[in-house]
Amino acid sequence: MPWTTVQVEKLDSFFISGDFTGDRVLTYREALHEAFDQSLARDPRVFIMGEGVDDVAGVFGTTKGLKEKYGADRVFDTPIAENSLTGIAAGAAMAGLRPILIHARMDFLLLSFDQLVNHASKWCYMFGGKVKIPLVVRTISARGWGSGAQHSQCIQGMLMNVPGLKIVAPATPYDAKGLMISAIIDSNPVLFVEHRWLHKTTGHVPEELYSIPIGKGVIRRKGEDITIVAISYMLVEALKAAEKLQEAGISAEVIDPRTLKPLDEQILVESVAKTGRLLITDTGCKTGSVASEIAAVAAEKAFHLLKKPIKRVCCPDTPTPTSDVLEKAFYPNADDIFNEAVKLVRE
Amino acid sequence: MSIVMDDSKLLEMYRTMQLIRLIEQRINDEYKYDEIKTPIHLSIGQEAVAAGVCIHLRKDDYIFGTHRSHSQYIAKGGDIQKMISELYLRKTGCASGRGGSMHLVDPEVGIFGSSAIVGGSIPLGTGTALASKLQKNDRVTVVFFGDGAADEGTFHESLNFAALKKLPVVYVCENNFYAINSHQLSRQVGDNIYKWAQSYGMPGYQIDGNDVLEVFKYAEEAISRCRNGEGPTMIECLTYRWKGHIGTVDDVGEGYRPKEEYDYWVSRCPIKRFSEYLKNKGILTDELIKKIDQEIYDLIDEVFRVAQNSPKPSPDELLDFVYAD
Secondary structure, three states: OOHHHHHHHHOOOOEEOOOOOOOOEEEHHHHHHHHHHHHHHHOOOEEEEEOOOOOOOHHHHOOOOHHHHHOOOOEEOOOOOHHHHHHHHHHHHHOOOEEEEEEOOHHHHHHHHHHHHHHHOOHHHHOOOOOOOOOEEEEEEOOOOOOOOOOOOOOHHHHOOOOOOEEEOOOOHHHHHHHHHHHHHOOOOEEEEEEHHHOOOEEEOOOOOOOOOOOOOEEEEOOOOEEEEEOOOHHHHHHHHHHHHHHOOOOEEEEEOOEEEOOOHHHHHHHHHHHOOEEEEEEEEOOOOHHHHHHHHHHHHOHHHOOOOOEEEEEOOOOOOOOHHHHHHHOOOHHHHHHHHHHHHHO | OOOOOOHHHHHHHHHHHHHHHHHHHHHHHHHHHOOOOOOOOOOOOOHHHHHHHHOOOOOOOEEEEOOOOHHHHHHOOOOHHHHHHHHOOOOOOOOOOOOOOOOOOEHHHOEEEEOOOOOOHHHHHHHHHHHHHHOOOOOOEEEEEEHHHHHOHHHHHHHHHHHHHOOOEEEEEEEOOEEOOEEHHHOOOOOOHHHHHHHOOOOEEEEEOOOHHHHHHHHHHHHHHHHOOOOOEEEEEEOOOOOOOOOOOOOEOOOOEOHHHHHHHHHOOHHHHHHHHHHHOOOOOHHHHHHHHHHHHHHHHHHHHHHHOOOOOOHHHOOOOOOOO
């Protein structure tokens, strides 16, 4: 069993409520699988490519069985050539298809920056809107134990600076399905940022096809004293922290941006207007992170509403260590969010 | 070389080559007025490659090019007015003034853009070829690139993938021996890019890229292999640019390219060679040459006049086209 799987199987299955009411509960990975399955069935232009997408493991189970169901033309393995494969997917998109390219580790995405940044993201603008690239690049941050510096990165912050690229980072099963469908039907390159530790998260997911507007965030928990903006997996930690804060008499509002670019600025400003305090927690390293960008937006648009300086809770600016001791020190968790939130509210 | 084809095709290729030559000469002449505010890379001397390949392509076939792609755009039938308007960065240009000389586009005739990153369009053209295969149509993609692109990973990665999937794509290397000022042999251990293609499992040829009939023949075979589902081919066309890498400068002598080398290639001018061939065959006459030239000059006068008088984009359009609707 791959080591990330070992680690993920040890996690509690965290249930996130409130997205949708119903009695149908899926895990994040099942929701994604359903999004792929239904999209392949619905639209003959959709296909999935990437390293190992048709093997028995099926990218942590999310593409399992799809080749058998839809054929090797629509779900296929690729050579280990991340950059050109990104360009090949972009070319297929230009010709009218809707490719989903999967990088099972976000680290591998770094090899594809030329085709993703120089080409796919710029093509529409550079050619005056004459050519569209409806491309989904799905990338998974594969935090596990001992994954080390090259198998665990969360580099979404770097890509915030790329015009023409949309970035979504769903944290719940409902959002995973809905935003994957939104990414597939969008006419632009969309980076689908996924965190391995979310795969076991459960939540209500309707069986029918639905999409979630790209660029709209959601309030996961209402509160009065402090706004916590939590990205991707950090939502799980933030919700745990908010529960603890409640016990300590602090009412935290938890916001999930869902889309990182374009960012829902309105939901952020409205919440800060209410609480006057802002903590942002991101899965990536601190400098130049998504948290940095959100902090900048708050400083620009909500400075007059803030009672305290903004706080970022992110990974430190160091490569991911492999040692379990150092790894534990590296990753922020609910306790860190709790402690920083208490300081912001009480000090 | 004897090729059986009708005279009209021969004349069409001649006209295309002459069209490329005369348009680029006019661009060269106009550049000093600083109204064409975009880096230009001229293909003068390399016209036979685009002309001999694109004559086989249908309107719905795809091509991709590089920073040096005027010739391919013209040969594929791209809208000349929109091209020149784009060079003048007008709103009416093929890319609405967002692209310039290095980024010409005309999806109506299968020109989906060109990349100014060396080797950058090779995966994209491999991708449209993948689409043809998945969509089960017989559209062919031709990707044009230079010898410099064979230094890049995208060349190797894409050729491997195309051969693996038997994609309908023809890789056409316009080997003019120089990446800016760096000679091929200072960048590669051999002078046989086509052999890489062979090792990736596709036919690879090295041909005289200044002989349009030879280009015609090899391209015809490669494109027909694509249409028949037999997979990709690579054609390395040896050719030579007469102008410097960029702009209107000459870079012969003075420590750049040797004068003897330049003179040798100019003596092998693809247009001169082909027109002599056509004249010997009685297909082309001095009178017809004059007539074709006059038609082209009239067209050029018109498109430059219109371009120079077309509106520029307005500042409030800056953010248009970042995302497609």
